[in-house]
Amino acid sequence: MNTSLRASAHVSHKGWYSINWNTIQRYVTKLRQRIYRAEQQNQRRRVRKLQRLLLRSKANLLLSIRRVTQQNTGKRTPGADGYTALKPNERINLYRQLLKRNVLQHRPKPAKRTFIAKKNGKLRPLGIPTIRDRVYQNVVKNALEPQWEVRFEPTSYGFRPKRSTHDAISNLFNKLNTNSKKKWVFEGDFLGCFDHLNHNWIVEQTSMFPGNTLMRRWLKMGYIEQDMFHKTTEGTPQGSIVSPLLANIALCGMEEEIGIVYKQTYKPSGGYKIDPKCKIGRVLYADDFVIVTETKENAESMYGELAPYLQKRGITLSKEKTRVTHIENGFDFLGFSLRQYKTEQGNKLLIKPSRDSIKKAKGKIKDTFAVMRGRPVKELIRVLNPIIRGYGQYWKHVVSKKTFGYMDNYVFFKITKHLKRLHPKKSWKWITKRYFKKPNHGGNDKWTLTCPLTNIQLLKMSWIKIERHVMVAYKNSPDDPSLREYWEKRDRKVFNSENTLDRMKLARKQGYRCVLCKQTLQNGEKVTVRNLEVSTGKFAKLVHVPCIK
Numbered sequence: 001m002n003t004s005l006r007a008s009a010h011v012s013h014k015g016w017y018s019i020n021w022n023t024i025q026r027y028v029t030k031l032r033q034r035i036y037r038a039e040q041q042n043q044r045r046r047v048r049k050l051q052r053l054l055l056r057s058k059a060n061l062l063l064s065i066r067r068v069t070q071q072n073t074g075k076r077t078p079g080a081d082g083y084t085a086l087k088p089n090e091r092i093n094l095y096r097q098l099l100k101r102n103v104l105q106h107r108p109k110p111a112k113r114t115f116i117a118k119k120n121g122k123l124r125p126l127g128i129p130t131i132r133d134r135v136y137q138n139v140v141k142n143a144l145e146p147q148w149e150v151r152f153e154p155t156s157y158g159f160r161p162k163r164s165t166h167d168a169i170s171n172l173f174n175k176l177n178t179n180s181k182k183k184w185v186f187e188g189d190f191l192g193c194f195d196h197l198n199h200n201w202i203v204e205q206t207s208m209f210p211g212n213t214l215m216r217r218w219l220k221m222g223y224i225e226q227d228m229f230h231k232t233t234e235g236t237p238q239g240s241i242v243s244p245l246l247a248n249i250a251l252c253g254m255e256e257e258i259g260i261v262y263k264q265t266y267k268p269s270g271g272y273k274i275d276p277k278c279k280i281g282r283v284l285y286a287d288d289f290v291i292v293t294e295t296k297e298n299a300e301s302m303y304g305e306l307a308p309y310l311q312k313r314g315i316t317l318s319k320e321k322t323r324v325t326h327i328e329n330g331f332d333f334l335g336f337s338l339r340q341y342k343t344e345q346g347n348k349l350l351i352k353p354s355r356d357s358i359k360k361a362k363g364k365i366k367d368t369f370a371v372m373r374g375r376p377v378k379e380l381i382r383v384l385n386p387i388i389r390g391y392g393q394y395w396k397h398v399v400s401k402k403t404f405g406y407m408d409n410y411v412f413f414k415i416t417k418h419l420k421r422l423h424p425k426k427s428w429k430w431i432t433k434r435y436f437k438k439p440n441h442g443g444n445d446k447w448t449l450t451c452p453l454t455n456i457q458l459l460k461m462s463w464i465k466i467e468r469h470v471m472v473a474y475k476n477s478p479d480d481p482s483l484r485e486y487w488e489k490r491d492r493k494v495f496n497s498e499n500t501l502d503r504m505k506l507a508r509k510q511g512y513r514c515v516l517c518k519q520t521l522q523n524g525e526k527v528t529v530r531n532l533e534v535s536t537g538k539f540a541k542l543v544h545v546p547c548i549k
Contacts, residue, residue: 016088021066021547022518024059028142031057035146036479044208047147052210054143055103064138065091065098068131070546071525074239079130080112080224098135104210108133108217111237113225119356125195127223127237137218137242140211145245146479147209152248153255154262154474158286159244162478162487165334166397168285169351170471172338175281175292176327178347182281183340184299186291187331188306189321190251193287194243195235197250198314202236205249218242234314247286250313255282257309258291258302283333290333299324332356336398351398358403361391362410369414373421377435378451380418384411385459392461393498397469404461415449415458439463467497488512491522503529506542516547 031054038046054060069075069085078084085094111127118124129137145161152160157168175182199219206212218240222231236243255262260278281292293299302324303317310316325331327349330339335357340349364387372380388411395403419431437450440457449458470493478487492512496504506529512521521527525544 016091017547019062021063024062025517025519027059028054028057028063031060032142032146032479033481035143036150036477037481039147039150040480048208048210051143051147055139055211058099060139060142061098061135062095064135064142065095066546067138068134068241069094072134072241074128077128078112079128079133080110081130083131085131094131094135098132103136103139104214106132106136106214106217108136108214108221110221110229111223111240113223113230114239119360124238126239128239129218129221129237129241133218133221134241136214137240140214141242141245143211144206144209144242146477148245148249148252149477149479152252152475153284155255155282156248156252156284158284158288159248162490163472165285166469167472168283168334169336169338169398170469171283172290172292172333173349173351174471175283176338176340176349178340178349180292181294182279182292183327184293184296185325185327185331186293186299186302187321187323187325187333188289188291188302189318190287190315191318192235193251193315194238194247196315197235197247198312199234201313202246202250205252206246215242215246219246244286251284251287254284254289254306254309258282258305285334288333290331296324296326335394353395353398353400353403357395358407361387361407365407365411365414369418373418376451377419377422377449378454378456381449381451381456381458388459388461389464392459392464395461396464396466396497400466401462404464408460408462411458411460412447488520491520495522499527503527503542506540510542514544514547515541516543519544 031050035047035050035054038050065085069091076084076086085091109130109132111129111133114126114128115123116126149160155171157163157165157171176185199216202219203212203216206215209215219236220232222229223237224230236246258280260280260282279294279298283290291299291302293302306317327338327340328342328347330337332338332354335354337352337354338349339352340347342348365384368383368387369380372383388407391407392404419435420428423431434452435449436447437457438444438446439448440455441463445460448460450456470490472490473486476483476486492507495507495512499507507521510521513519514521514527521542521544523544525546527542528545528548529540530543530548531540
């Protein structure tokens with residue numbers, strides 16, 4: 001309690017960047033863990049009491065303002081009122097304004113409707129709430145999420161803390177491996193899931209939450225499109241901070257509906273296992289899911305088995321994307337292609353980047369070359385490296401060596417065209433001598449694009465090492481206080497697998513913590529390298545981007 005009081009006093013006297021974020025984060029984390037533990041022990045009154053405390057917490061309000069105005073990608077996008085808080089003094093003023101109000105009595109303003117393109121060519125509607133609504137939504141999310149982390153099914157991975165698409169793919173690999181009898185796949189996709197969820201169902205599921213009335217207002221707040229107000233009678237707006245959590249709450253319960261049962265093990269460490277009699281498995285990521293069964297009849301029966309589940313939630317299955325297939329024919333899920341191949345040694349399940357995913361990567365690289373046409377090689381490398389590294393990191397946990405080689409060849413083809421346009425009167429021999437060298441890290445490949453002025457080089461996907469992803473253990477949640485060592489160890493592995501060797505060395509020296517806020521580097525915030533003044537001189541340090549003035 002004293003922590004939040006000290007934190008708020010700190011803001012009013014010294015400014016935004018003098019706040020002790022480590023102390024504030026510890027306070028909010030502790031409260032989240034207490035809510036998780038109380039829900040685990042079925043202490044409902046205690047859960048409500050702790051949730052009220054977190055809703056009124058000044059520390060939670062500060063963290064939420066930081067999340068919305070510094071960390072989120074949409075921090076520069078205003079809502080219907082046109083207001084943003086990008087400067088430190090604006091954030092302090094926003095904090096002082098919201099401090100005077102009661103979060104539970106807040107009246108939300110309509111969201112601003114905008115559209116983004118989907119991969120099938122259609123448009124996806126987004127509802128952008130105001131900055132104040134986004135802050136309050138994050139406050140509510142911090143209070144509600146730990147309770148539902150206890151209730152969520154272990155095979156649910158979308159929009160949950162410390163869970164990723166790679167965890168979902170690893171789970172599917174375990175369910176469909178060579179020794180498994182489950183060979184038939186029901187590929188499911190909810191039609192316009194976020195736009196059609198039943199409001200009454202969501203309100204009913206969260207009826208015991210102290211902020212339930214405020215959530216009902218958010219669901220009914222409507223949106224503004226072309227200066228016209230529209231009511232919302234169903235769905236949760238995409239673009240809202242709390243919407244993914246509400247969607248997960250609404251979709252929770254599928255495993256019970258189709259007959260998947262988990263039993264508590266008697267190991268000292270606890271844990272869960274599937275009932276050995278169960279012949280069905282499921283993996284859910286947001287509105288995409290896969291159900292695996294042993295027979296075609298069982299897979300086809302899922303249309304009927306899911307009918308009551310869908311009716312309660314007000315959603316339907318997409319006819320275009322929902323189908324039954326055999327694992328030998330393969331299927332795509334979350335940008336990966338899963339298929340069982342017949343080999344001389346028997347059947348073998350392989351997971352590779354999907355054709356659509358590769359096509360999307362090529363399209364992004366092609367567009368980058370078009371934008372950078374005529375620009376110096378130094379600028380081209382600076383823009384291309386994050387794109388190549390991003391796709392490589394996403395694909396590296398599956399069978400991707402051939403894909404890496406294919407993408408390197410495609411990039412090389414685009415590079416040759418770019419250099420010939422850059423120097424139309426020079427020979428290819430002159431160009432190769434000037435722009436291509438062997439890798440700085442060693443090796444005999446003499447076709448590495450290198451800036452002749454700065455000596456920086458273009459990354460090749462084939463340099464990225466293929467590593468097996470270690471799936472998150474069943475119901476493990478970062479809100480569980482007993483799993484602190486587990487998450488610290490896992491965060492270090494994730495950081496090392498996603499960063500360069502230089503960054504890994506810096507992180508190890510810093511104990512995998514930001515030198516400014518002292519929080520773990522792998523806390524969801526962007527990390528950058530900065531030369532910071534220390535008593536002995538200037539040194540390169542890893543810091544969170546929001547911590548920098």
